[in-house]
Amino acid sequence: MDSAALLTSAKSALDTKGFLDLPVDPSLDLFEAIERLKQEKNAVILAHYYQDPDIQDIADHIGDSLGLSRKAAETDADIILFAGVHFMAETAKILNPTRKVLLPDLHAGCSLADSCPPDAFKTFLDQHPGHAVVSYINCTAEIKALSDVICTSSNAVHIVNSLPADQPIVFAPDKNLGRYVARESGRDLVLWDGSCMVHEIFSAEKIARLQHRHPEAALIAHPECEAVVLEQASFIGSTTALLNFVQEDGGSSYIVATETGILHQMQKAAPEKTFIPAPPDNTCACNDCPHMKRNTLEKIYLALEHEAPELEMEESLRVRAKAPMDRMLEWSVGIGR
Ligand code: 13P
Ligand code: SF4
Numbered sequence: 001m002d003s004a005a006l007l008t009s010a011k012s013a014l015d016t017k018g019f020l021d022l023p024v025d026p027s028l029d030l031f032e033a034i035e036r037l038k039q040e041k042n043a044v045i046l047a048h049y050y051q052d053p054d055i056q057d058i059a060d061h062i063g064d065s066l067g068l069s070r071k072a073a074e075t076d077a078d079i080i081l082f083a084g085v086h087f088m089a090e091t092a093k094i095l096n097p098t099r100k101v102l103l104p105d106l107h108a109g110c111s112l113a114d115s116c117p118p119d120a121f122k123t124f125l126d127q128h129p130g131h132a133v134v135s136y137i138n139c140t141a142e143i144k145a146l147s148d149v150i151c152t153s154s155n156a157v158h159i160v161n162s163l164p165a166d167q168p169i170v171f172a173p174d175k176n177l178g179r180y181v182a183r184e185s186g187r188d189l190v191l192w193d194g195s196c197m198v199h200e201i202f203s204a205e206k207i208a209r210l211q212h213r214h215p216e217a218a219l220i221a222h223p224e225c226e227a228v229v230l231e232q233a234s235f236i237g238s239t240t241a242l243l244n245f246v247q248e249d250g251g252s253s254y255i256v257a258t259e260t261g262i263l264h265q266m267q268k269a270a271p272e273k274t275f276i277p278a279p280p281d282n283t284c285a286c287n288d289c290p291h292m293k294r295n296t297l298e299k300i301y302l303a304l305e306h307e308a309p310e311l312e313m314e315e316s317l318r319v320r321a322k323a324p325m326d327r328m329l330e331w332s333v334g335i336g337r
Contacts, residue, residue, distance in 0.1 A: 006022060007020075007022070007306060010022045010306075011306075011308060014106065014308065014309050017107070018105050018106035018107030018108075018294075018309065019104060019105040019106070019107070019294075019299050019302070019303075019309065020299070020302040020303065020306055020308060020309070022302055022306075024298045024301060024302065028301075030297040030298065030300075030301050031054075031057075031058055031297075033301055034058050034297065034300060034301050034304060035058070037301070037304040037305060038060075038304065041078065041079050041304060041307075042077050042078040042079065043077055043078065043079035043080070043081055043102075043304055044060045044061070044071075044075050044077035044079070044080055044081070045058060045059045045060050045061075045081045045083055045300070046059065046060070046061050046063070046068050046071055046072060046080060046081070046082050046083065046084070046088075046092070047059035047061070047062050047083035047084065048062075048063070048064070048065070048068060048083065048084040048085075048088065048239075048261070048292065049062060049063070049064060049239045049240075049243070049259075049261050049262045049264075049265060050084075050239075050259040050260075050261035050262065050289050050292040050293075051083050051084070051261055051292060051293075051295060052261065052293065052295070052296075053261075053264040054297055055083045055295060055296075055297065055300065056261070056264055056265065058297070058300070059083060062265065063240060064152065064153070064154060064238045064239040064240040064241075064336070065088065065091075065137045065138070065152040065153070065154075065238075066137075066152040066153075066154040066155060066238070066240070066332070066335075066336045067154075067240055067336070067337075068082075068084070068088065068091075068092075069091050069092075069095060069137070069152070069325070069329070070329070072091065072092035072095050072096055073095040073096055073329065075096065075099065077099065078099065078100060079099065079100045079101075079102060079304070079307065080092050080096065080099045080100070080101045080102070081102045081103075081104070081300060081303060081304060082101060082102065082103050082311075083104065083295050083300060084103075084108070084292065084295075085108045085109060085110045085113075085289075085291045085292055086103060086106065086108055086109050086110065086113070086140075086311075087110055087113045087137070087138055087139060087140060087141075089101050089102075089103040089311040090140070090141045090311060090313065090321075091137060091325065092311070093311050093312075093313050093318065094141060094144070094313070094318050094321045094322050094325055095322065095325060097313075097315075097318060100307060100310060101310065101311040102303045102304070102307065102308070102309065102310055102311070103303075103309055103311050104294075104295050104296070104299035104300050104302070104303040104309070105294040105295055105299055105309070106309045106311075107294060108291045108292065108294040108295060109291050110138055110196075110291055111195075111196055111197040111198075111291070112136075112138045112139070112173055112174055112194055112195060112196040112197075112224070113138055113139050113140050113143075113173070115173055115193075115194030115195060116139055116140075116143050116172055116173035116192055116194050118140065118142035118143060118146065121143055121146060121172065121173075121192065122146065124170070124172075124192065125146060125170065128168070128170050128190055130168055131168045131169055131170045131190060132148045132149070132163055132167050132168070132169050132170070133146060133147040133148045133149075133169075133170045133172070134147065134148065134149055134150075134151055134156075134159060134160060134163075134169055134170070134171050134172075134189075135147035135149075135150055135151070135171075135172050135173065135324070136150070136151055136152070136153075136156065136171075136172065136173060136174050136177055137150050137151065137152045137328075138173070138174065138196070139172065139173050141313060141317055141318070141321040142317065142321075143172065143173065144320075144321035144324055144325065145317055145320035145321045145324075147172075147324045148324055148327070149162075149163075149324045149327045149328055149331065150324045150325050150327070150328040151328060152238065152328075152336070153177060153222065153223050153224065153237070153238035153239075153241075154237075154238040154240060154241060154332075154335060154336030155328070155331075155332040155335045155336050156177060156180075156181045156223070157181050157184045157185050158331070158332055158335050159328060159331055159332065160181050160185045160187055160189070161185050161187075162331050165187075168188075168190070169187060169189050169190065170189070170190045170191075170192070171189040171190065171191055171192070172191070172192035172194065173192045173194030174192075174194055174195060174196065174224055175191045175192065175193055175194060175195055176195055176196075176199065176200070176223065176224050176225060176226055176227065176230075177223045177224055178191040178192075179191065179227055180223040180227075180230060180236065181223075195224070196224045197286070198224075198258075198259050198286065198287055198288075198289045199222055199224035199225045199226075199257075199258065199259075200224075200225075200226055201280040201281060201282075201286040201287055202221075202225055202226070202229050202257050202278045202279070202280060202281070202287065203279055203280060203281035204226075204228040204229050204232065205281075206278075206279040206280075206281065207219060207229065207232060207255060207257070207278050207279065208232065210255055210276065210278075210279060211232075211255065214253060214255070214276065216251070216252060216253050217251075217253040217254055217255045217274070217276060218234040218235065218249070218251050218253070218254050218255070219232050219233045219234055219254075219255045219257060219278070220233060220234060220235045220236070220237070220242050220245060220246070220254050220255070220256055220257065221233040221235075221236050221256075221257035221258065221278070222236070222237070222238065222239065222242065222257060222258035222259075223236050223237070223238075224258075225257050225258075229257055229278075233257065235249075238336065239258060239262050240336060241336070242256065242258065242262060242266075243262065243265055243266060243269060246266050246269070246270050246273060246275070247269050247270055251273075252272075252273055252274065253273065253274040253275075253276070254266075254273065254274070254275050254276065255276045255277075255278050256275055256276065256277055256278060257278035258278075258287075259287060259288065259289050259292065260277050260287055260288055261288075261289075261292065263275050263277060
């Protein structure tokens with residue numbers, strides 16, 4: 001097959017596989033090739049902390065959901081390649097629509113976003129008239145469009161506290177983050193029953209046993225974890241907050257209850273400290289997010305080379321989803337940096 005025919009058949013596979021299934025020369029230096037393509041095409045790579053270390057190392061910006069949203073909104077690059085999951089690439093498109101947004105694998109989804117289907121959510125909102133709707137950024141553009149304001153794990157407490165004290169609030173889709181925000185803000189939130197498969201897998205019992213073996217290690221946790229884990233934690237925060245904490249804290253050892261990708265930046269930032277991934281409640285590597293880990297250097301290279309798969313969005317949906325995103329960015333200036 002010649003290269004044009006190969007590309008045509010790979011593009012038709014996008015619908016089923018979600019990525020360009022083309023052969024990559026095994027002798028190609030992918031780091032060099034990706035760097036060259038970034039320059040040639042004026043492209044920027046935004047990578048979440050949960051990506052593989054190699055992907056974090058080729059990124060122009062690494063961050064949590066809030067930090068990456070800000071970078072996506074302000075970049076003047078022609079192409080934004082999002083090394084993350086679908087809702088993150090959607091967020092980039094919502095905020096910066098004139099850029100071409102590439103997601104190396106369109107099937108990089110999110111169990112939390114999937115746990116909140118728009119039709120069921122509409123019915124839920126109809127059952128709670130008069131409530132303001134605060135949605136965690138880990139949701140689809142359709143859910144964002146049904147919301148009053150978006151939040152991330154960096155600013156969720158601040159966003160909820162920015163609403164009038166007597167305002168009833170629906171919080172979606174993560175019930176664990178919602179419970180944490182309710183506790184921190186003292187507000188009575190109506191919670192959608194969604195959760196993240198990665199953060200729900202940690203075993204409080206195994207963590208307790210690990211702490212017994214490593215009494216010097218502090219447990220630090222992401223607020224998407226279950227309450228039983230958060231109750232044991234010495235520090236709770238977004239991925240950026242966890243990373244900042246281990247650099248500023250006087251301790252030497254940490255049990256980290258979030259996706260394992262963050263350990264790469266922690267080890268780089270504090271090489272003299274020890275980081276132990278919190279154990280899942282079975283023997284699988286389920287504290288690796290299977291959606292985040294769909295991205296590979298090969299897929300990133302192919303996406304930049306062929307400028308596909310591209311994230312596209314219907315304009316009226318984008319405009320409706322943008323208003324609550326803009327509100328979040330306005331309300332949280334200076335937060336989570
Ligand atoms: P943050 O990026 O806000 O820390 O959230 C983590 C997460 O689950 C992203 O999918
Ligand atoms: Fe979604 Fe959880 Fe993966 Fe984040 S870690 S992308 S919330 S499934």
